[in-house]
Every structure is written in C-alpha cells, then in structure tokens.
Amino acid sequence: MQYSTSQGDYIMGEEPYLLTPGPLTTAASTKAAMLKDWGSWDGDFKAVTAEIRARLVAMCEGGDAYDCVPMQGSGTFAVEAALSSFIPKDGKALVLMNGAYGKRAGKILEYIGRDFVSLDKGDYLPPMPEEIDEILKNDKAITHVLAVHCETSSGILNPLKGISDVTMKHGRKLIVDSMSAFGAVPVTVDEIPFEALVSSANKCIEGVPGFGFVLAKKSALEASKGNCHSLSLDLYDQWIYMNTSGQWRFTPPTHTVVAFLEALRLHEAEGGVAGRLKRYSQNRDTLVGGMKEMGFVPLLDEMWLSPIITTFFSPDDEKFDFTRFYDEIKSRGFIIYPGKLTEAESFRIGFIGALDKSVMEGVLKAIAESCAAMGVTNFAPPAGVK
C-alpha cells in the first residue's frame, strides 16, 4: 500500500520499526482497520465496544465479578480516572515506586488531594513484599496499595504476586498499573484479586494510541459513585452510561477503537497472553544475548528483566554520543528509546509490538554498524555504575 501525505509518501512496511514501549509498531491489518469512519452512536460501533470490553474481562478471567471500562486519552488519563474513582476522599494509598510511573501516580494523588505514603526504591530496585508487610502492619489507615507491574522506565518486572498476597493478607485493596504488561504477562483475578487494573490500547495488545481501560471489580465500580473530582474522568459515570446506552459518554476515538478490536483478534490468533509472552520473551533473549556478546551491560540482573523493555548502560567510550547513536540506528530502520535513569547514562530497547526475532537480529546488526560508524570500540559502562 502506498499513498501520499503532507509528510511525504507513505509506503506500508517501509517506516522504521519502533523499539519503544508504545506507541509501537502495529500489524498491517490493525492499521488498515482505521481506514473507515464510524458513527459513535451506531449499532455496529456499539457492538465493537461491547466486544472489546468482554474480551478484556476474559483476558484476566474476570468472569461476572469484573467489568471493563474504557477511558478516552492516553494511559495516564485512565490511571488518574482509576485513582480518583476508586480511592475515596477519606482513603489513603501506599504507592510503590521504582521509577517514573510510580512517581507519576504519586503526583496524581497530590493533584487530586488523596492522602498517600510511598515506598520509593529509587531507579531500579523492586518493592519487596516484606517491606510492604511492615508498612501495612504499622499503618492501618492505608486503604489501597498501588503497584506498577512492569516499571517501563527501567524495564523491571515487579513481583506482583508477592505484592498482591501481602496486600490481601492485610485486607487492603490493590490497584495495578499494568499498562506495559497486560496482554503479555499473565494476570488473572484468581491469582491477583485486584480491585482495579489499568492498561491502554497501545502497549502489549498492539493497538494504536487513543484510550486506556480499567478492569475492575463490579463491587468497586458500584462503590465508586461520587468519588471522582472530575466529570470527564469519572469511571462510575462512564460505566453506568456505557452499560445503559452501549455508548461512550463523550466522543470516543473511533478509529483507535476499531483498530484495537483487530489487534485483540490478532492477539487471540497468536495464542493469547501465552503466545504473546513467548514471542516477546524470544525477542528479549535474542536482543539481550546479542548485546551482551558485543559487550553492552544491561541495568538489571537476569531475574528482573521484563519481556517488555530493557535498559542498557551507555558505553564509556568517549566517541559514544546518544544523539548520533540514535540517528545512526534510525537511518538503518529502527527507532530506539532514551534512558530514564537519574544516575547513569543509558538507553532502552523495547521488545513489544509487531516485531519478532528476525527484527531483533536486524537491530543488533544496526547497533554494531552504528557503533563502528562512530568509532566506538569500548561498550562497557563507566567503572562503578555496575
């Protein structure tokens, strides 16, 4: 497929691969699903919305006890909707932080005026169940625990099962930001009986950006009436309206929604969560193995490496320059992601999206060539960072 746009000619399959954790590279049929205009009130579109909600509830094995409420906007809008709708005005949260997204959740709570404490582990250490146990034991006012499943800023896969177990042991409620993991890392309500879990269209389900969604206990949705400070982010209102009319309360991102249904069908055809996990794990193993062979050093120890994204330390070589590195790799057909560590120079490579092992092998080749073009020969990080 080829056509001209004001940004130049578009040739399907010729744009660079996005090695970024969303927006990401999508399948051709997902893109093609957006070539039709839809009326948001139309029965056909309502059926799309209903099917998406049902498929997402099924993905976490939520049965009759859980429901799915989509929310317009990027993933953060859905996180803000969940925090403000589920944590009552007199509630108190424990926010588990080890990177940018945990910190952002804390910032949201400041904005919306909810009381919270945080367990901040810095850039890349996991919040451990024993630490959470101690905090919950000593602070009976905490009503909710907020956990980030995969902290995308470092790529760490946090120990969600342990976090969930200790939260349940103390009778508190769990809210999970599984934005960058849901759909590729198994989460079932049987194992992780969360109150609410948030994710979005443009991560592991491989849709395009435009909305997020909240999977939540129906009992939590029922109890959330009147909690939210915001009209547009009120999940209760969105839920009731959607259930009674079949429509989104305000204009939905129609093209994104139909593309997402196509992405969900591809997800199912790949073998669901297990199939996706397998491909992403293979992507990770290929990429991380090849990078280590070249001499690059990943930030995290093996056991914490998510199948989503990995952080590598930038080489100490004085010829290494991230901007040039990025441009060299881009000219070879791949877009990588800058790092987000506060203490050491780093960059990130994502494994999610319509990418497979052969793409990862292409990235490795592009990285080797880019380093050669720059004259970089020493791939190790500065002494002392790891």
Ligand SMILES: *Cc1c(COP(=O)(O)O)cnc(C)c1O
């Ligand atoms: C992507 C992401 C978000 C949401 O980010 P947006 O830019 O608002 O879509 C939230 N949490 C995590 C862990 C993420 O990876």
